[in-house]
Amino acid sequence: MRLSQGGKSAIPVVLFLIVGFAAPLLAVIWFSFMPPRSFSFGGAPTLENYATIFQGTNYISFLWSLSLAVTAVALLALVCYPVAYGLVRVFGKWAMLLTLLFTIPLFVSENIRLYGWVLFLIKNGVLLGTLKSMFGLQLESILFSLPAIILGMVYVYLPFMLFPMTLGISMVPNETRDAAFDLGASRWQVFKEVELPLSMPGVVIGFLLTFVLAIGAIAEAKVLGGQRVIPITHDIEIAFTYSQNWPLGAALSVLLMLVVGVLVLLALRRFDLDTFLGRR
Amino acid sequence: MAEASPILSLKSVRKMFGAHAAVDSIDLDIAEGEFFTIVGPSGSGKTTMLRMLAGMDTPTSGDILLRGERINDLPANKRPTCMVFQSLALFPHRTVGQNIEFPLKIRGEVPESRKARALQLMDLLRLPQSYYAKNVLKCSGGERQRVALARALAYDPQILFFDEPLSAIDYKLRKTLEKELKDIHRETKKTFVYITHSLEEAMVMSDRIGVMRAGKLVQVGTPHQIYSAPNTRFVSEFVGDVNVLPVSLDTDGRLHSRLTGARLKPPPVPEGFSEGHLVIRPEFLRFLAKAADADNAVSGRLYNEYVLGSRIQYQVRVGEGVFAVEKLRQQAFTGKLDDDVIIGWDAKDAILVTD
Structure with a gap:
């Protein structure tokens, strides 16, 4: 078989994808069919792990992960759209500085930032300690509760919603905005009829990106939630470490990938990016 | 209106x-x-x-x-x-x-x-x-x-x-x-x-x-x-190809064109005009058999011709100046490139502008 010039050039990438992406994925999928608590690829394939999951209580963790992710994405959308709109249309020369401020925290490890929040929110910590000593206010800490987990997720994934949205909004041509206004639309109508729909590609990408990241979140629940809530990622970790049941962990991972994959595909079918971009 | x-x-x-x-x-x-x-x-x-x-x-x-x-x-x-x-x-x-x-x-x-x-x-x-x-x-x-x-x-x-x-x-x-x-x-x-x-x-x-x-x-x-x-x-040149000659008004009421050395009969001269440009559209220029056939005439050499669909444009070099002459295709000029030609126009067909 002779390869074209392009085909030959693609060989390194294809090899890299096989070794770095396809192989581990296939390994995980294969492992999910191995007998429980085995540590080799050589066992007789079985559906026992999946049976265990569907008979057990893992679905609770699945539901927690899903609802945490959906809540975080919804809140992120509400928080980020106005900010992104401001960055593109309002803040002018300050937009660069603000973008930088939103980016810099990404250079610090997520765990360190979360522990920063712990210090900030903990009883007698930065926030409550200051309120107490300066104003004599005694408040309950929200640390180790559901709101703290969601706060952490919104905080950590904010750039991943903000920047695609910024891109989406900056893609709205100025003249279409002017034209809508010229045709009698009020500011709100311009937004509703033109700006929002035309910025949807960025919004959808932000939704998908943060959803996929948030459903795989684990540190927020552990550090800020004090393990009050166990997300599915935590279950997977336990299976691989504490309970030494790799095939079960692999099966949970495969199910998680399936759930996320199906949801993302459904979303992409509903919000066809090409339609938004007007290519179809 | x-x-x-x-x-x-x-x-x-x-x-x-x-x-x-x-x-x-x-x-x-x-x-x-x-x-x-x-x-x-x-x-x-x-x-x-x-x-x-x-x-x-x-x-x-x-x-x-x-x-x-x-x-x-x-x-x-x-x-x-x-x-x-x-x-x-x-x-x-x-x-x-x-x-x-x-x-x-x-x-x-x-x-x-x-x-x-x-x-x-x-x-x-x-x-x-x-x-x-x-x-x-x-x-x-x-x-x-x-x-x-x-x-x-x-x-x-x-x-x-x-x-x-x-x-x-x-x-x-x-x-x-x-x-x-x-x-x-x-x-x-x-x-x-x-x-x-x-x-x-x-x-x-x-x-x-x-x-x-x-x-x-x-x-x-x-x-x-x-x-x-x-x-x-500016306006005359905006319309398209146009011949623009820098001219000055002589005391005898004729125009002097520095570029061609010619002395020309002017169109109606605006009040207070002394120097400016004479604008002649290419379609108002024509090839003459002898100089006396038009109010103004200059001799030059046919340098090139361009077919512009229904019209043909001729480029005629006169001294240091270049004139564009346009004829309808049906009335195409029969001269050959590098022929010596006389081109001319009537005074009323040109326009004097100061700017």
Whole structure:
């Protein structure tokens, strides 16, 4: 078989994808069919792990992960759209500085930032300690509760919603905005009829990106939630470490990938990016 | 047109960008139902002017009056005017029908009457009814033009503004659309204010033309006036190929052309004229058998010829000067390249300009 010039050039990438992406994925999928608590690829394939999951209580963790992710994405959308709109249309020369401020925290490890929040929110910590000593206010800490987990997720994934949205909004041509206004639309109508729909590609990408990241979140629940809530990622970790049941962990991972994959595909079918971009 | 009352008046309208006057003290009346075109090279301030008229920019000083009412600070969405943009600014996420219906939807009209009006406008603009549900981005360039115009007409504006909507379209289609636009102007009887950098385009469509240069209106007149009586060298050169001779007025009343060394009989000389340019359009020049056959004659050498469709242009070198002579194809000159020729023109066919 002779390869074209392009085909030959693609060989390194294809090899890299096989070794770095396809192989581990296939390994995980294969492992999910191995007998429980085995540590080799050589066992007789079985559906026992999946049976265990569907008979057990893992679905609770699945539901927690899903609802945490959906809540975080919804809140992120509400928080980020106005900010992104401001960055593109309002803040002018300050937009660069603000973008930088939103980016810099990404250079610090997520765990360190979360522990920063712990210090900030903990009883007698930065926030409550200051309120107490300066104003004599005694408040309950929200640390180790559901709101703290969601706060952490919104905080950590904010750039991943903000920047695609910024891109989406900056893609709205100025003249279409002017034209809508010229045709009698009020500011709100311009937004509703033109700006929002035309910025949807960025919004959808932000939704998908943060959803996929948030459903795989684990540190927020552990550090800020004090393990009050166990997300599915935590279950997977336990299976691989504490309970030494790799095939079960692999099966949970495969199910998680399936759930996320199906949801993302459904979303992409509903919000066809090409339609938004007007290519179809 | 002149006797109709002005629908739009500009009184010393000026727009400053920093210390630079993009539009500089413009006075202009545009009559009801007129097709008025503002022509100028890029950077002459014509787009800024149109944006002020449409309400997307406010003048730094001066007044814009719509039927006598000052509208300087009236925002675009409150003005009974509508603009067709250079990019057309169609809504890419909407169908042809939705685009046209946009202003009606904004106004809160019910879907049935919106659709009826959209189909009526599509008919007027010769868009097939089947396009109603078609995505605008699937339409061709010419069809998009029509959709943009239909959308603007759906707004039912008193004045329609056009910001070079045809500039990105290929020559042949542009020629068709120019004529179509003029037909639409006749049918709708609305006031059209059009801007373009092509005087040729302006000539085809307009009732009157205003030529802009560096923020000022240099000349306002009918296409015929602009063509046959340009008031500056700038305007005369804007129309197309033209012969411009630097001349000075001698004491004996004849013109002296430094470039060719010729002494020429002038057209009517403006008061106080001493130096300036003599403008002669290529079609007014002719090849002569002998110098006495025209008021003015110069001898030169036939250097080259260009076929311009129905006309042929000859380049004749006279001294250091170059003349363009145009003949209809049927009356093509029979001389050969490098022949010595005499070209001439009658004094009345030339124009003297000071600038």
